[in-house]
Amino acid sequence: MEQSSIITIKELIKRFPVGKGEFTALNGINLAFNTGEFAGIVGPSGSGKTTLLNIIGSLDTATEGKAVVMGQSTGDLTTKSAAKLRRMHLGFIFQTYNLLPVYTVYENVEFPLLLLKLSDSERRKAVNDALEWVGLTDKIKSRPAQLSGGECQRVAIARAMVKKPEIVLADEPTANLDAANSHNILKMMLKLNEELKTTFIFATHDDKVIKYLKRKITLEDGKVVKDEFITK
Amino acid sequence: MIAFKLAWRNLIGAGLRTWLNVFVLSFIYILIIWHYGILDGWNHQANIDMKAWEAGNGQYWQQNYDPYDFFTLEESHAKIPEVLQKASSEGVVTPILISQASVYPDGRIQSMLLKGIIPDQKVVAIPSAELDTESEAMPAGSPPAERTGQEIPVVIGRRMAKSCKLKEGDITTIRWRDVNGTFDAAEVKVVKVFNCNVPNVDAGQMYIHINTLREMMQAPGEATMFIIGKDFEMNETVSGWEYKDYDFLMSEMNEMMKMKKVGGSFFYLILMLLAMLAIFDTQVLSIFRRQKEIGTYIAMGMTRTQVVSLFTVEGAMHAILAVIIGAIYGIPFLLWQMKTGMTMPAGSDDMGIAIAESIFPVYGVGLIITTVLLVLIITTIVSYMPARKISKMKPTDALKGKIQ
Numbered sequence: 001m002e003q004s005s006i007i008t009i010k011e012l013i014k015r016f017p018v019g020k021g022e023f024t025a026l027n028g029i030n031l032a033f034n035t036g037e038f039a040g041i042v043g044p045s046g047s048g049k050t051t052l053l054n055i056i057g058s059l060d061t062a063t064e065g066k067a068v069v070m071g072q073s074t075g076d077l078t079t080k081s082a083a084k085l086r087r088m089h090l091g092f093i094f095q096t097y098n099l100l101p102v103y104t105v106y107e108n109v110e111f112p113l114l115l116l117k118l119s120d121s122e123r124r125k126a127v128n129d130a131l132e133w134v135g136l137t138d139k140i141k142s143r144p145a146q147l148s149g150g151e152c153q154r155v156a157i158a159r160a161m162v163k164k165p166e167i168v169l170a171d172e173p174t175a176n177l178d179a180a181n182s183h184n185i186l187k188m189m190l191k192l193n194e195e196l197k198t199t200f201i202f203a204t205h206d207d208k209v210i211k212y213l214k215r216k217i218t219l220e221d222g223k224v225v226k227d228e229f230i231t232k
Numbered sequence: 233m234i235a236f237k238l239a240w241r242n243l244i245g246a247g248l249r250t251w252l253n254v255f256v257l258s259f260i261y262i263l264i265i266w267h268y269g270i271l272d273g274w275n276h277q278a279n280i281d282m283k284a285w286e287a288g289n290g291q292y293w294q295q296n297y298d299p300y301d302f303f304t305l306e307e308s309h310a311k312i313p314e315v316l317q318k319a320s321s322e323g324v325v326t327p328i329l330i331s332q333a334s335v336y337p338d339g340r341i342q343s344m345l346l347k348g349i350i351p352d353q354k355v356v357a358i359p360s361a362e363l364d365t366e367s368e369a370m371p372a373g374s375p376p377a378e379r380t381g382q383e384i385p386v387v388i389g390r391r392m393a394k395s396c397k398l399k400e401g402d403i404t405t406i407r408w409r410d411v412n413g414t415f416d417a418a419e420v421k422v423v424k425v426f427n428c429n430v431p432n433v434d435a436g437q438m439y440i441h442i443n444t445l446r447e448m449m450q451a452p453g454e455a456t457m458f459i460i461g462k463d464f465e466m467n468e469t470v471s472g473w474e475y476k477d478y479d480f481l482m483s484e485m486n487e488m489m490k491m492k493k494v495g496g497s498f499f500y501l502i503l504m505l506l507a508m509l510a511i512f513d514t515q516v517l518s519i520f521r522r523q524k525e526i527g528t529y530i531a532m533g534m535t536r537t538q539v540v541s542l543f544t545v546e547g548a549m550h551a552i553l554a555v556i557i558g559a560i561y562g563i564p565f566l567l568w569q570m571k572t573g574m575t576m577p578a579g580s581d582d583m584g585i586a587i588a589e590s591i592f593p594v595y596g597v598g599l600i601i602t603t604v605l606l607v608l609i610i611t612t613i614v615s616y617m618p619a620r621k622i623s624k625m626k627p628t629d630a631l632k633g634k635i636q
Contacts, residue, residue: 093586107241114234
């Protein structure tokens with residue numbers, strides 16, 4: 001059965017100004033992701049993984065070529081439309097969790113729903129569901145400073161998943177976690193991927209993550225050198 | 233609405249940092265309202281006192297009279313016109329005769345103004361009735377010619393008593409010139425020392441029965457000015473006499489209060505600058521310290537406008553919280569001040585302006601609303617300025633926490 005592409009990347013080039021010259025971070029990337037993929041962009045530091053993830057997430061724009069996400073070319077979007085795309089369809093998980101420090105766990109997870117202007121009861125149900133998925137129902141009143149690294153990342157996953165986005169972009173999600181926590185989190189994300197059919201795209205060079213991937217895209221010097229689907 | 237909700241969460245979450253700013257702002261509110269209240273209270277009190285003691289509801293001045301030029305006093309008295317004589321006998325205006333004189337307390341010489349006043353007048357608050365003190369040998373109002381070694385009763389104010397070191401019952405010598413320029417001298421007895429907040433009716437002045445002074449000056453039936461009472465209305469002009477309305481008589485005081493307010497505005501401005509610096513500093517620091525947070529907001533789908541709004545509302549909410557906190561401790565303080573007044577430091581009444589021993593602040597609704605709105609608007613502006621910088625920040629840089 002042919003699956004529809006949720007993300008299409010064509011001849012994508014990204015250059016950054018460095019001094020008087022330019023540094024090419026991505027050089028002619030062509031990729032397509034289907035709904036429900038559990039894919040990883042892997043490669044050494046500086047290979048362009050985060051840059052590619054940022055362009056897919058409409059946080060950055062391509063210098064040449066295009067990235068079409070949910071049918072919208074990110075390069076053509078206004079800042080307002082890009083914000084709407086992120087708000088409606090994308091979830092982000094960061095290496096350093098990026099939780100809002102003055103908010104409680106509940107408030108952090110609730111945040112994306114406030115932007116979607118859901119009612120109180122809808123928000124409450126969705127937040128409780130998300131916290132149940134990540135097993136943090138007993139920590140709803142805690143603040144990020146009171147949580148362990150693993151717990152913080154679980155809150156970040158709940159925050160990314162609470163609105164049930166089509167795509168979750170995870171940038172080095174296990175980089176600050178020990179092995180046990182990394183496995184727990186990856187299992188959790190895999191479960192959510194299977195249950196909710198959410199597309200997960202990781203930027204990572206962590207072997208622990210790579211073990212869980214169903215698709216591994218290897219980047220080197222801004223180019224895709226290998227794109228392999230892994231059958232478990 | 234979302235900006236308000238999130239701003240509220242951020243402020244409450246920020247804890248002590250928020251409350252410190254809020255306290256500083258609330259303190260500024262209270263200080264500004266109190267300070268202006270004191271000035272308004274002073275103005276209000278000065279108006280009442282000046283009306284009661286000096287200005288009345290206006291005055292008629294003999295055309296040569298110039299209160300700032302003592303040399304004109306010899307020429308600035310005239311026969312009382314019929315219309316004012318009638319009003320005077322009805323008690324709705326009171327004549328004052330003024331002469332330059334000297335007093336010799338303890339052998340010293342001191343210049344002063346000798347003011348003749350009708351003892352039973354009710355137009356101004358000067359306790360002229362005390363001049364009616366009957367003397368065994370010299371009934372009140374008797375001219376010096378009829379003296380038989382007795383002193384002329386006089387009334388003086390607290391400041392005059394202080395500067396001449398006189399007290400009730402003291403006897404001293406005064407010297408004056410009559411209309412012909414002849415010097416004469418007499419003994420006077422201080423029958424009353426009155427307390428008054430208006431230096432213009434007190435310092436360097438001695439009140440005497442008007443008839444006595446007329447006799448002393450050889451100016452029978454004359455006056456220098458008239459003070460108008462509240463029940464007097466006259467539309468016709470009086471030849472040789474100039475009408476000075478209440479606003480004219482108060483203009484000097486009002487001008488001085490305006491100057492005081494201008495001076496107070498510098499104080500106000502410095503306080504505002506301090507408060508705004510605190511808010512601006514907090515907001516600027518927030519922009520740099522909270523870059524990752526801002527990047528996260530953008531990644532979550534907030535527009536740049538929403539982020540700018542959030543930070544602006546956050547800043548403005550400091551001012552709103554300050555109103556609430558300020559009300560909690562400020563209202564009791566301001567009410568207490570209104571009731572007890574502020575005791576003026578010793579010597580402040582030597583400044584030559586109408587000032588009471590205690591000033592009771594007057595807080596107008598306009599003053600409170602203006603202060604609150606002004607602080608709110610300025611706080612919003614200084615919060616918006618650093619927040620605007622966010623709109624230039626790339627989301628990827630913000631997420632990395634890169635300072636631009």
